Amino acid sequence: MKLQLAIDVLSSEEALALAYKTRKYVDIIEIGTPLIKHEGVKLVRQMKALFPRKKLLVDLKTMDVGEYEADFCFEAGADIVTVLGVADLRTIEGAIKSAKKHGKKVVVDLINVPDKPKMAKKVKKMGADYVGIHSGIDQQNAGQSPLKDLKRVRKKVKVPFVVAGGIDEKNVGRILRQKPAVVVVGGAITGAKDPKKAAKCIAKRLKGR
C-alpha cells in the first residue's frame, strides 16, 4: 500500500519544501489541482528534478482534451495524471492513450460520479490503471467521507483503488481494511505542525508497523 502526499498549497517553494521534509515516508508526490493551476508545469519539472526516484502525480482533473493535457504533463516528468470520471468517455480514452504512449499511468477520479461501480467497471475495461474514490474538500466540509463509496465499489469491481478525502491518523485504519493500492493524505500532513512526523506516523500504519 502506497502513501501519496497531496500538496495543495499555492507556492512552488512551499510545495518543494513539503516534499523534501516528508521524502522518507512518501511514495507518491501529488501536485494538487489548485497548485498546478497556480504554478504551472514548471513545478512538475522542478519536482521531478529534485525527487527523481519518487513517483510524481499531477492532479489534472482533466475534463476535456484528455490526450493533450496528459501529453504535456508526462513530457514534463509526471508519472501519473488524473482525469475526471464525469468527463466524456472520449476524454478518458485520450488520457489513457497518452499514458500508454508514454509508458505512464492514469487515475480516473470518480468524484461526483453518480453511479460509481458502473463507471469503475467501464474505465477498468478501457484500460485505466487506477480508479480514484474521492470525496472533495467541499464535500468533506459537508460531512462526506470516501469510506462508504470505497466499500461499495470494491465489492463490485476489482481494480487498484486510490482513495482520498480527509484521511488522517484517526480514520486511516478503517480505510486500510479496504486494501486500496494508494492512500492519499493531504492536510493531515501538510497542515501538521511537524509534517515529517505526521507523514512518518501515517506511513507506519500503511506498512503495518
Next chain:
Amino acid sequence: MKLQLAIDVLSSEEALALAYKTRKYVDIIEIGTPLIKHEGVKLVRQMKALFPRKKLLVDLKTMDVGEYEADFCFEAGADIVTVLGVADLRTIEGAIKSAKKHGKKVVVDLINVPDKPKMAKKVKKMGADYVGIHSGIDQQNAGQSPLKDLKRVRKKVKVPFVVAGGIDEKNVGRILRQKPAVVVVGGAITGAKDPKKAAKCIAKRLKGR
C-alpha cells in the same frame, strides 16, 4: 453580443501574441484550461497588465474547492472564472461566493451535464452570472456541436449564455440567432493563418455589420 477568444496554446509568449494581434476585435480574452495548467497564474497577471481594458476569463473548470481556486484567480487579475456544472453544488456555491466577494463573475460550464435545463435553472437561482453551453474538443471530434443544447436550454431558462465548441465563420450565423451573451471562438481564430483577419471577420458578424 461579445466575442471571447479562447487561447489553448501552451506557451505564454504565443498566448500574449495572439491576444495582441486580435485585440481590436476581441472583448474577452480567455486563458484556456490546458494553458492555465501549463503556465500558471503568472500568465493571468501578465495578460491583465498588457490588456487592462479587456475582460479576462480564466477557464479554471473547477471541480473542487470552488472558493479557493476562484479567489487566487481573481486576485491575480481575472474578471471571470469558470466552474463545472458536474461539480458538487457546494463547489459551484464557493466559486459564486468568491466572485461576489471580489465584484467579479462566474460562468457555470454545463459541459457533460446530463440534464442541462435543470442545472441551468438551479445555478441561475444560486447567483451564477452566466451559463456555459459547451461541446468539448473531444466531443466536437465526435461530431457534437453546442447549437442543439443552446436551443433547448434557452427555451426553458432565461439567463445570459456563453456558447462554445467549434464555432467558426461558417456556423456562427446559426449561433447568433439564439442570442447568446458571449460567443467563444478558439481554433477558428488562433489556428487561422491570419488571426487578426479571422477575428475581424467573426467580430463583424457579432456586431451585425
